[in-house]
Amino acid sequence: MSDRPATPLLDRVSEPADLKAFTDPELTRLASELRAETISAVSVTGGHLGAGLGVVELTVALHAVFDTPRDKLIWDVGHQCYPHKILTGRRERIRTLRSGGGLSGFTKRAESVYDPFGAAHSSTSISAALGFATARDLGGTCEGGLGDAIAVIGDGAISAGMAYEALNNAGHMGRRLIVILNDNEMSIAPPVGAMSAYLSRLYAGAPFQEMKSAAKGLTQLLPFPFQEGARRAKELLKSVTVGGTLFEELGFSYIGPVDGHDMEQLLAVLRTVKARADGPVLIHAITQKGKGYAPAERARDRGHATAKFDVLTGEQKKSPSNAPSFTSVFAKSLVREAEADGKIVAVTAAMPDGTGLNLFAERFPRRCFDVGIAEQHAVTFAAGMAAGGLKPFCAIYSTFLQRGYDQVVHDVAIQRLPVRFAIDRAGLVGADGPTHAGAFDVAFLANLPGFVVMAAADEAELVHMVATAAALDDRPSAFRFPRGEGSGVEMPERGQPLEIGRGRVITEGSRVAILSFGARLPECLAAREALLARGISPTIADARFAKPLDRELILRLAREHEALITIEEGAAGGFGAQVAQLLADEGVFDAGLKFRMMVLPDTFIDQDSPAAMYAAAAMQAPDIEAKVLEALGVARITARRGLA
Template sequence: MNERPATPLLDQVDEPADLRRLRPDQLRQLADELRAETISAVGVTGGHLGSGLGVVELTTAIHYVFDTPEDKLIWDVGHQCYPHKILTGRRDRIRTLRQGGGLSGFTRRAESDYDPFGAAHSSTSISAALGFAIANKLAGRPGKGIAVIGDGAMSAGMAYEAMNNAEAAGNRLIVILNDNDMSIAPPVGGLSAYLARLVSSREFLGLRGLARKIARKLPRPLHNAAKKTDEFARGMAMGGTLFEELGFYYVGPVDGHNLDQLIPVLENVRDAAEGPCLVHVVTQKGKGYAPAEAAADKYHGVQKFDVVTGAQAKAPPGPPSYTGVFARALIAEAQRDETICAITAAMPSGTGLDQFEEAFPDRCFDVGIAEQHAVTFAAGLAAQGMRPFCAIYSTFLQRAYDQVVHDVAIQNLPVRFGIDRAGLVGADGSTHAGSFDITYLATLPNMVVMAAADEAELVHMIHTCALHDDGPIAVRYPRGNGVGVPLPEQPMRLKIGEGRVVREGKKVAILSLGTRLEEALKAADALDARGLSTTVADLRFAKPLDEALIRRLLTGHEVAVTVEEGSIGGLGAHVLTLASDEGLIDTGLKLRTLRLPDVFQDQDKPERQYAEAGLDADGIVATVLKALRHNSAGVGEAGARA
């Protein structure tokens, strides 16, 4: 039951300029209506809920105080931006969130001038806001860069790299630290709120500026002592010494749900003549919606749900998820081998390592949003004789590519990579798609790259990873549920670089890697019905290739098609290279490669995304038939449906 709430005040606001015409005493009602509209919309579409509810007042206050879009507002990660989208001209489309052709679940430049910078990975906001601020400064234009970054995102080194460089922006850069979980500051109370208003006020900053001018004329020892006294006094009162050391003027903590506190502080910071400022705002995830307040983790990202009861739509019972299979298989390996340990970069539940942590708390490490550190930490563990599994989403492993190359592959260290969310991911769209890992890993010397065709194969591959000590090894698997095959009672160690034939034929060969195997078998049925006898092979390995099997398939069939859930440069490119090196192209072979198209695909249901890419059974069949219609021998790459 998700009836639209009554929102008489919000109905008058189509863009922030409308918001700024309201009286300050109307903002509380507006925020309440904005929260109700956000809950109602996400109840219909599903998506990120708790984080957006936590910043309703902050979103309202920022757009009320600052001159957006001239002042550039950048939301870190962006999953908390639904209230922002409602206030910036997109309310009429808010119930299309994360659907095909609808609004993105993150900020997106193509959607609105109020989204100056697209984001869906964390810890990029300060760098981007700094860029906007300095660009305006150099061009002599007005406009500030405002970064809203969560406390979790502050665990990534990139945020501190940006802050270390921020002094050049002067007072054009404002960082708002949204502290909703880590409790890195004392509880917000009346005294801390009063101090925040005091030290951000024009009078205090003016007096402080005068004192600093006088201090500069003192002998250097006295000047330094005065500076340290100022920093120490404010650090004792409010905290923030670390940010001061990085060149920021720290203000806070401020109650992020109290508009009477937020707005004066933001106005003071807006008008300050000081350098870059950091405003520390304390919020609660899920604020204002009882189910989300009670279970912030379960309501961070939600399915469609009933607004009245909070009950989320449950998926029908089916096969276990690949993430769950990975977790249980890894726990079984760790029970057999005490040197196995696991590492996650702030995604314990998303990677299944929360289950591993329950079983082996001393052997599970959540390093925060720090994928680079996670990979090199794993390399250090491996160098000292442990068997680390580094479980990271494909899209996030991109952030640690230098460490994969330099710290793991070059040193040939046996780090095991569990690559979750490989392939397309549906509603999360292009920013979270695992499109590139085959390409960026299979190009590296010493690296072994596997892709599980189903959940049983994943169990075998985790066992293979656990026993592999000859260098780095990776196994990729998708988001979602398996295909329903029985799980093995005992895992089998796979021979490195050896595929398997799952169906024999004579005219067409389909060389599949990963979970497209099910579609490959459907395509084979359709081709057989047309009188085209078809072989289907599960190659298992993108590197090293099963060269003997591939050679047999390419020379024994008229048409061969590779199928993978990855970008150009992956399996197909390696098979083409093998065929070229061995002169197989000159024999009249019709070799085609199917892979993800050379575009960033928008969000949609995964089955529609794969159909669009030509990676479903119909796409495979069409590619084979088109190849057979060509009388002349050829070799090429078919990127989309033929």
């Protein structure tokens, strides 16, 4: 315990109700201890640091004023919830964050009654909170009861269309609902868009306006004098502006901007809103991402996501890399293609660093577009540029592309527009868990007519797939690649376009063929070595394409082998299903082929190391070996590691 901060006040907190006994000055000191404990914990686990540090005072104030879990506190995205977890009975486990069997790095309903709504994607909180408020008013029931519904949403998350849909509906319904806009002037990357500029103009009005009139819908929320006395009332009035015209036009009473790190001010505003609000209220709080920890404050992303680090220096403890990351390979390959073709442009949805497009933006600032947390808009924006004769690459994580699927179908696929989707974080991603797993993109893209769907087996293949997509001008395409480092293969000097719908044979063998789609290829080769020791020499092939399939290769493998096994880092319904359809259409099964598909299991796998997650999914070399033996009838394997 000697390396942990002294936290005498925090040590008295086992649940939020304990905060009711604290004086306001004690709550301020408690916030300092909570910040120190958060920094200490994340230094051990790694994770999202800056966002949590920015809401420490807000977290304390909310739990001190409201009655959680009866009052539903809903954190948008949830990556800022570490201080909340510490205050809600999970402090003893906080150093298990993001590890196998440990606490989730996001809010999770199954983990605590204090997490009423799970989240790891953005812009859902207001919709969910309005749902809770409606359930409360219509006699619904849930664990902990139903009281106030409070949504905490960031300035980045409020740039997404879903947030406006919820604000519009909430203002129309008029139910008592509290929305706190946590404005730290950045999400993951620096802010973009008109909303960010609008919020900045509100903030830049300091010294803040005095209240103007009851017509603005705010005066009734601020009785004069406050119980704290005339001095506090005067200070509060100085910090409350009747601005927020946009929010007021949507039907909300607007309070702000207020200082999100001033405990006195936060407590006064929250107590008043709790006592007086009778409709939807939006509190605009100004915070600082990474607040109170100098290394995070200095970081470009304000310490958004860190590896384990030294508390004193902030130096992150990253393992030395022996191979480039897939993300960096994609980014550098795209820059090379763009140097040769001035029509290539790039689009990201608030993830320039995560997708590697920060490198593209440095080289081609006028040809790189960060549209904010707005995947639907990103897809259709790219479609419009494609229709206008440009060559857009839309770089989006697999898990986030799900948010723009209708646009992929309606705006891209039906119109056969050559948008190129660079799908990062394919497969299981480790510490971020099931909310960020790239499990479904192959299934939902390969069923679209005219789409070209590729998966890189290694970093060299990724270079060629970037070149392939750049050269493909008559239809949409997608190429997927995993998180993390490549396998250290020899890299080509420049990518060469692949023949569309053509795979490759890695090793020729007999009896059984293993057809890999994506980054499980090294595991297939490792399984081959184990099988050779058993006297079985499998053919190993890399499909490269899930659509269009390499019909000639697949049918040859089926004819020349007793068994055919496909493997992919995706859910059922993807590559293997496409192969099965081809084999059925060609009547191959009538000839007695033993066909097996290895896909991610039909369950959401909790966070762990990627290796442990793939072991749980039964998709490592020993599992491939076992599947081959099962198909050939050499051994009977009845159990898979990690899954019942």
